[in-house]
Amino acid sequence: MYDSLDAIKEAFPAEWKQFTHGNDTTDGKLESALMDYYVEMNPEDIPHGTLTGKDGDLMDYVINQLDKEGVFDHGN
Numbered sequence: 001m002y003d004s005l006d007a008i009k010e011a012f013p014a015e016w017k018q019f020t021h022g023n024d025t026t027d028g029k030l031e032s033a034l035m036d037y038y039v040e041m042n043p044e045d046i047p048h049g050t051l052t053g054k055d056g057d058l059m060d061y062v063i064n065q066l067d068k069e070g071v072f073d074h075g076n
Contacts (some may be wrong), residue, residue, distance in 0.1 A: 034062050
């Protein structure tokens with residue numbers, strides 16, 4: 001378990017760069033680490049239906065949270 005986004009970024013530097021530029025990674029380990037991080041650190045912030053996969057996608061939630069934090073390169 002990673003305790004910060006910086007720790008995840010340091011553990012997956014090449015994948016982080018690829019992911020934050022809008023590309024999927026090849027093995028999904030970064031995405032899994034990000035989902036685990038948000039579930040462990042902020043479970044109360046995730047809608048129940050998203051957390052259970054019934055009416056939302058956890059990865060979409062993670063991407064939205066990361067976008068709010070400004071980690072994606074939008075060509076600016």
